[in-house]
Amino acid sequence: MDPSAPQTVAKGVFITSTVCALTAGLYGVVKSQPPGPLLLFSALNSGIASATFFSIREYLIGPVLVLSMPGKQYELRRQKLKETAEVVPTNVSQLTWGDIRSRKVLDSSISGALAGSILNTWKRGRSGTVPGLATGAVMCGLFQWAFNEFDILRITHVSRVVHTQPVPVTPAASVPTHSLPIAAPEPPRSLTDRIFAVFGHRISDEEYLNRVITQRDNHLRRIEQLERERDEKREA
Numbered sequence: 001m002d003p004s005a006p007q008t009v010a011k012g013v014f015i016t017s018t019v020c021a022l023t024a025g026l027y028g029v030v031k032s033q034p035p036g037p038l039l040l041f042s043a044l045n046s047g048i049a050s051a052t053f054f055s056i057r058e059y060l061i062g063p064v065l066v067l068s069m070p071g072k073q074y075e076l077r078r079q080k081l082k083e084t085a086e087v088v089p090t091n092v093s094q095l096t097w098g099d100i101r102s103r104k105v106l107d108s109s110i111s112g113a114l115a116g117s118i119l120n121t122w123k124r125g126r127s128g129t130v131p132g133l134a135t136g137a138v139m140c141g142l143f144q145w146a147f148n149e150f151d152i153l154r155i156t157h158v159s160r161v162v163h164t165q166p167v168p169v170t171p172a173a174s175v176p177t178h179s180l181p182i183a184a185p186e187p188p189r190s191l192t193d194r195i196f197a198v199f200g201h202r203i204s205d206e207e208y209l210n211r212v213i214t215q216r217d218n219h220l221r222r223i224e225q226l227e228r229e230r231d232e233k234r235e236a
Contacts, residue, residue, distance in 0.1 A: 002081065004211075005058035012054040013047055020046035049119060053140065057104075057111035065107055073099055096225060100152055105144050112140025159223045 024042035116136020
């Protein structure tokens with residue numbers, strides 16, 4: 001199982017509940033209805049649904065697919081888990097745009113089907129099992145695909161910024177011997193990490209550093225792949 005599964009579930013539930021609650025509250029304001037009850041009702045329902053979906057995906061479907069499914073996507077995830085467990089870097093293949101687009105789409109579709117069938121059966125009885133299964137599979141698969149497309153846009157933007165940003169050249173200056181040491185600024189944490197810290201869930205500096213290093217390595221691999229594809233298109 002992925003060690004970051006608890007954080008993935010918590011972040012998914014928090015983001016989903018927040019977005020649905022704010023959307024319901026704005027709808028109530030537009031329709032001149034009390035936004036409070038709509039906000040709370042939407043947050044509760046979306047929290048239950050998202051907790052069911054993310055728990056099934058991260059604790060059941062994801063580990064099963066990683067252990068049993070062939071293909072480059074799952075091979076990369078197996079290598080990542082092995083690297084995390086043994087603390088030894090492995091030779092990870094380069095990611096392609098197809099790998100990013102298909103990332104966790106199958107996991108989300110199967111998990112959405114199970115979560116949708118469970119929740120719809122609980123709400124409507126046996127007659128809601130098949131509709132919930134089909135709707136959950138399609139909707140969760142589409143949402144995951146859209147999220148992956150957004151990730152590709154973000155990677156492309158980061159690559160453009162990295163290659164267009166000029167490197168400032170500053171003249172060398174003598175350092176006075178009596179100067180005091182300046183502490184390096186702490187890297188900014190994500191919004192969800194800051195919110196979890198407020199509620200008492202605080203990750204250690206070492207854990208946060210490992211996470212940032214992993215994200216940096218992933219971005220560098222994707223940027224390198226993007227540059228290679230761009231050079232191949234120019235040569236063609």
